[in-house]
Amino acid sequence: MALDDNSFSIFLDTIKKFVDNKLIPREQEVEDTNSIPIDIVREMKDIGLFGISIPTKYGGSNLSMEQEVKLTFELGRASPAFRSMAGTNIGIGSQTIVMAGTDKQKNKYLPKFSTGDIIGSFALTEPDSGSDAMSIKTTAKKKGNEYIINGTKRYITNAPIAGVFSVMAKTKDEKSSSSISCFLVDSDLPGITLGKPDKKMGQRGALTSDIIFDNCIVKEDALLGGREGIGFTTAMRVLDKGRLHISGICVGLSERLLNEALKFATSRKQFNEEISNFQLIQSMIADSKAEILAAKGLIISTATMRDKGKNVTLESSCAKLFCSEILGKIADRAVQIHGGAGYMSEYAVERLYRDARLFRIYEGTSQIQQLIIARETIKNFKA
């Protein structure tokens, strides 16, 4: 059961105010310190942000997908690093357990995910395995009632602060989805070493790092769902949801960038006029606005489809592709409208432009989305 409309609209108000009054004013601090201030994390927990996608039975609020994306339209207006803090608990970190975890696993992790007391982190990517996710080399060898995990995971979001990793590892040799299992590995176990936090182009404050497993021993009950071979397929099922979430964040960030551009364009004067009076500036504003509205429509319609139980693999890939690409364009235009000022760190667009770049890469690159969209479209045509 999703939250009722009235309650949700109160919550959406909370998020709007939180973004405007708390998050946006602290962005520069996040950029300068490369971390989210502790009091902000505390407030994110208090507000209930970490548990929005977790069933009420486990202390979450179980928002519908439509509600979740409306929330991302607001949350996306602030630096993406803030969202990233709760992103893994909302998305892939928790959803694999919601979808496929045993009762024991659900009871152990989900209540703490809901409150944000534990940060979950999803570990799939490896040094030699990005888009080609099925070629991972990390292994989990069964020995008695334990598994021994060996391998290296790369660019893992929230790894430095996570309490538990959802680790994808091979339990069989051949390259196939059923060879890959998911393990819920507590981050304080022996045999786990974290790399230094990565130095990134943007999204400072959102920490990523390597995780190295060296003969890390986990109990049998760490295996997601208690079954080998379901990890990869579960993760792929969760992706539809993650892609819609990310699409919503892209739209929120696009709106922010357009808003920054509008603020500048309506105050900056050249040739004795506000530059927003010039048609070449207006062209950039118009294109951005039209793209944002189109993106919102696509996201909302896909989210409502998903809420009705329909398969949205095709649609959510379209949303991820379209929304991250328009974000790239809008970020570029926002800098362009600012002119020289847009290249200076003093203006938010310089930072947001760097932040925006990641969205075309993670949660499946634009090229991977294209492959999925083409595959599904051709399949549907032939069917």
Add this chain to the structure above:
Amino acid sequence: MKILVPVKRVIDYNVKIRVNSEGSAVETNNVKMSMNPFDEIAVEEAVRLKEAGKAEEIIITSVGDKGSQETIRTAFAMGGDRGIHILNDSNTEPLAVAKILKYIVDKEGIDLVILGKQAIDDDSNQTGQMLAALLNWPQATFASKVEVNSSELKVTREIDGGLETLKLNLPCVITTDLRLNEPRYASLPNIMKAKKKQIIEMPISDTGVDSSPRLETLKVEEPAVRSGGRKVADVDELINVLKEEVGII
């Protein structure tokens, strides 16, 4: 101690206000509404008193159309306990609201009423004062600090040119100023708990208050657009312009 906090549903403070096409009122169709910000401060203060163990129950009330229930629910999510919605689809003037509040105070045995000092829609700044007069209770308006010691209150109020500290006894009326506190956010867990809290709906006629308007709005206008200034070269030119063009010297 039982606290009553009246909340008003007003146009959201972020919305750009527009006068309707007839020039008779502010346009409220399809406009985002939320709780009057001063009332949020009043709710917050009441919740803090309850958390400090100085109050037992917080009753939230609102006079207005159906939508007011959403505003009451927002106050629930902040910590209000139960609600009374006085249903009235037309505008209720401050005096009528004060009379309705007196009715609730008498009925519920309220010890303390905390109100916003004014609503951001009409800026009347009257209801709290009128209520205190009707109840014949002491009042402390524009509060920036409230301290409660059993039945005695010390209230710091913001006045022209400084602060004034009042001592008053319960029961009494307090109206809140902007700096009294920073209202909390309605958190998702509390919003969900708030769903179980009860709102009693009551048509305005049941209160026995005559709410027929005593004021008539003749016209509502947008503020005059500021015309641009201009620069003068020196004092002589300025004096000349003031004499010849403006005609004030």
